[in-house]
């Protein structure tokens with residue numbers, strides 16, 4: 001178990017580490033955690049991805065890496081791989097083989113949106129997503145996804161109401177004020193505080209929800225028309241221990257039928273040679289993996305977003321708001337997607 005707190009309110013992406021080189025918590029602009037535990041932190045997998053302007057109160061518990069295969073004969077961890085390995089390091093008996101077969105559903109990531117407020121002593125089970133603008137009441141146990149702008153309380157957390165009417169929620173999610181500069185937020189703060197509805201009406205334009213078609217988007221729609229499932233991931237090249245190669249290798253060996261994986265390069269700062277080396281790497285693995293410069297049009301066609309520890313996954317989830325898509329975390333077995 002690791003304890004985290006990050007009380008500073010700061011712009012930019014922040015990362016909190018329990019292990020070197022691979023963050024356990026990634027926080028967007030301004031977000032903070034008063035104090036939280038990430039439980040069963042016995043490997044680099046568990047991860048909390050937090051959007052911008054999120055307030056995480058005291059005594060939170062994130063239960064990650066708890067995906068035991070209770071449908072097997074035994075609940076007991078007889079798996080010497082991954083986090084199972086730690087239990088056998090000083091064991092006087094012969095540990096089970098490293099390639100012990102397992103069906104462990106190892107849900108390892110919690111995803112929290114922008115402008116979320118999580119009350120004190122909330123427990124969040126990994127594998128779940130909390131939408132933009134949601135409020136989680138004190139002591140709740142979040143055991144399923146919480147929709148945007150919902151207020152959820154209790155154990156299991158259930159939605160008791162929404163912060164605003166559906167039209168205002170839709171407009172606020174299109175405006176995405178959390179991407180504004182602080183200057184622009186301060187300029188409009190009074191209106192934001194006094195009247196969310198008026199704020200939403202003033203700053204919403206239908207163009208915010210439009211996306212011009214492009215070549216890669218057309219290709220993806222063509223694939224979907226043939227029943228192909230679209231997996232999308234954003235290349236996490238900025239990370240010290242990027243996961244994109246693992247994602248590509250897992251996808252290539254997963255036996256997933258009728259599926260294509262599309263990697264988007266969102267950063268825009270890589271050289272042509274580096275981009276080509278990524279293309280070469282994935283082409284050697286599978287002809288069902290494509291690498292492209294970022295295309296919002298293609299992203300919006302995603303069926304399954306394969307998330308990483310990089311903040312770009314939070315941006316992709318925000319862009320996909322309102323779409324019907326699943327998330328799959330890079331450390332979870334992709335074969336179960």
Ligand SMILES: CC(C)(COP(=O)(O)OP(=O)(O)OC[C@H]1O[C@@H](n2cnc3c(N)ncnc32)[C@H](O)[C@@H]1OP(=O)(O)O)[C@@H](O)C(=O)NCCC(=O)NCCS
Pocket residue numbers: 057058118119120121135136137138139140151152153154160
């Ligand atoms: C979730 C919350 C924001 C709702 O506030 P609210 O809109 O004023 O809610 P109400 O008091 O009107 O309660 C609405 C209903 O939810 C119930 N409820 C409210 N908060 C609850 C909670 N944390 N757990 C269980 N039930 C709760 C109320 O009993 C009431 O039930 P009823 O309709 O059967 O009478 C608030 O109750 C809360 O938990 N805030 C977190 C406080 C905190 O942890 N602060 C830490 C510092 S940031």
